[in-house]
Amino acid sequence: MFRFLRFAALAVLASSILALPYLKSSAVSSNPTVRVIVALRDDPGAVYEARIEKSGGSVTTDQLQAYRSQLSVKQDQFLSALSSKGVTFSVVSRNIKNFDGSLAATVPLRYTLVYNGMAVDVPYSAVDSIRTMS
Structure with a gap:
């Protein structure tokens, strides 16, 4: 015992x-900052391509890239709307290093191929506002 x-x-x-x-x-x-992944309403590129191919059509690489560019524009519009509501945010990014350890690129975590959304750091109080927007 x-x-x-x-x-x-x-x-x-x-x-x-x-x-x-x-x-x-x-x-x-x-009001701590939280990291959220925001999903937008439009279909991601892979779903767009699959729907067209299922109906008997085909999508070229250029058409798919153009569609994904449209998604990026809509993501930019979402971020602008978020900013205009007075919400402070930052898009999460990752540093990609070369083999020697130097910085090769900084990649923002914005998705358009298999998911239409982005990872952002926002104040916790803004989460409900984001839900109504996305």
Whole structure:
């Protein structure tokens, strides 16, 4: 019995220690920044191509690229609308390195081929507003 109580006490202590950073970060900021993936309504490029091919048509590489460019324009419009609502945001990006470790490119996480959306960091209070927009 004593062994069980000691184990339970250690488990509670360990979980409390692990929870401290979360509790501290929540207490510091009343409106923390969260990372969300925003899905827009239009079909992604792969779905666009599949629907046309299913109906007997075909899509060239140039047509698919043009469609994906239209999706990028609509994503830009969404970001402009988000900004005009007074929402501060940043599109999440990843640094891609060369073999020698130097920076080759910075790639924004915006998707148009298999998903139509983007990853953005926004204040938590803006999440409901984004839901109504996308």
